[in-house]
Amino acid sequence: MTWKYAVLLPLLVASSVSAALGAASTARAERAVDVxxxxxxxxxxxxxxxxxxxxxxxxxxxxxxxxxxxxxxxxxxxxxxxxxxxxxxxxxxxxxxxxxxxxxxxxxxxxxxxxxxxxxxxxxxxxxxxxxxxxxxxxxxxxxxxxxxxxxxxxxxxxxxxxxxxx
Known part of the structure; x- marks a missing residue:
């Protein structure tokens, strides 16, 4: 694995996890608004x-x-x-x-x-x-x-x- 992948891969994973958590929070917030x-x-x-x-x-x-x-x-x-x-x-x-x-x-x-x-x-x-x-x-x-x-x-x-x- 080249240094670019070694540096970028953890950043991509962290970004994906953050985006997923943000989407889940947004979904919860949207549900709360729709009650x-x-x-x-x-x-x-x-x-x-x-x-x-x-x-x-x-x-x-x-x-x-x-x-x-x-x-x-x-x-x-x-x-x-x-x-x-x-x-x-x-x-x-x-x-x-x-x-x-x-x-x-x-x-x-x-x-x-x-x-x-x-x-x-x-x-x-x-x-x-x-x-x-x-x-x-x-x-x-x-x-x-x-x-x-x-x-x-x-x-x-x-x-x-x-x-x-x-x-």
């Missing part, structure tokens, strides 16, 4: 709703110790927000940070009070998903929303109802 504002609104609303539930349940665990159903459902809330975060990434959008912290969510005087509030929050969560599922949504968004809604309806609501009944 339907109604879909973006749905993603924004639902990820913040899932974040809020997680922080509230963590606050309950902090205040009352590792109690069920909060100790189980807090992990489900993380999975719910992670599923929505994946929808942002698939569209080349930044995943928003949570607006919630233990300081700006409610504290409860008893476990029963926390369970009753969590039950109401889960029912409101289901109603939010219902509202968005009435709309035309991309298949991946619909699937994630249906999964999260079903988990709340079939698992979280019954668990919090049992919690209220036994306390």
């Amino acid at each position: 339907d504002p109604a879909v973006k609104d749905a993603l924004d609303t639902m990820i913040q709703d899932e974040y809020e539930a997680e922080v509230i349940y963590r606050r309950v665990l902090h205040d009352f110790g590792e109690i069920r159903p909060f100790s189980n459902i807090v992990w489900a809330e993380q999975r719910h927000s992670a599923a929505i975060a994946a929808l942002y990434r698939a569209r080349g959008l930044p995943v928003p940070a949570s607006r919630f912290s233990p300081e700006n969510v409610p504290a409860y005087g008893s476990v029963r009070e926390a369970c009753a509030a969590a039950l109401e929050d889960e029912l409101e969560n289901i109603a939010l998903y219902d509202r968005y599922l009435e709309r035309a949504l991309p298949d991946d968004v619909r699937a994630a929303f249906e999964y999260n809604r079903r988990a709340s309806l079939e698992h979280h609501v019954p668990a919090f109802r049992r919690c209220v009944a036994r306390r």
Whole structure:
């Protein structure tokens, strides 16, 4: 190999890689621009709703110790927000940070009070998903929303109802 190729080949490879990465970034940016504002609104609303539930349940665990159903459902809330975060990434959008912290969510005087509030929050969560599922949504968004809604309806609501009944 002559010196010209030895010098030029790495430059050509680096240039090709840079161009490919730039094209990928441009494609992500173009996808982000093309996101339907109604879909973006749905993603924004639902990820913040899932974040809020997680922080509230963590606050309950902090205040009352590792109690069920909060100790189980807090992990489900993380999975719910992670599923929505994946929808942002698939569209080349930044995943928003949570607006919630233990300081700006409610504290409860008893476990029963926390369970009753969590039950109401889960029912409101289901109603939010219902509202968005009435709309035309991309298949991946619909699937994630249906999964999260079903988990709340079939698992979280019954668990919090049992919690209220036994306390």
